[in-house]
Amino acid sequence: MTKDTLFSRIAKGELPADIVFQDDRVTAFRDIHPQAPTHILIIPNKIIPTVNDVTESDEATLGHMFVVARDLARSEGVADDGYRLLVNCGDHANQEVLHLHMHLVGGAPLGRMLSQRTHNPT
Numbered sequence: 001m002t003k004d005t006l007f008s009r010i011a012k013g014e015l016p017a018d019i020v021f022q023d024d025r026v027t028a029f030r031d032i033h034p035q036a037p038t039h040i041l042i043i044p045n046k047i048i049p050t051v052n053d054v055t056e057s058d059e060a061t062l063g064h065m066f067v068v069a070r071d072l073a074r075s076e077g078v079a080d081d082g083y084r085l086l087v088n089c090g091d092h093a094n095q096e097v098l099h100l101h102m103h104l105v106g107g108a109p110l111g112r113m114l115s116q117r118t119h120n121p122t
């Protein structure tokens with residue numbers, strides 16, 4: 001049996017969260033440390049630790065996450081002005097929670113994609 005994660009426990013209702021959408025494949029809830037007026041995390045209910053663990057059998061669920069993101073962007077009122085969808089993977093991306101999640105961030109200008117640029121191609 002796959003070990004539960006913080007986010008799988010939220011999806012199962014075992015831990016509190018502000019859930020904004022849930023169906024049989026995904027759960028979406030507000031990030032506890034919002035980086036913008038709208039900051040929602042969309043997760044597969046199935047535990048997939050990182051993008052490195054994605055398999056072809058996950059394609060429908062991962063595609064569904066984008067459809068849910070589109071709908072939530074609309075219902076949050078950020079669709080027209082634009083928003084960012086972000087998935088961190090592993091240490092270099094500072095992935096904190098090992099349960100694949102898509103950040104939906106919007107509601108204000110977000111600036112360039114990366115806040116710190118450490119790579120200096122010469």
Ligand code: DGP
Pocket residue numbers: 006017018029030031032033041087088094095096097
């Ligand atoms: P990442 O760095 O991509 O793994 O982002 C993890 C996000 O999860 C981070 O923005 C904060 C959020 N987070 C961590 N713990 C909790 C929690 O217990 N509840 C909620 N709602 N969000 C959490």
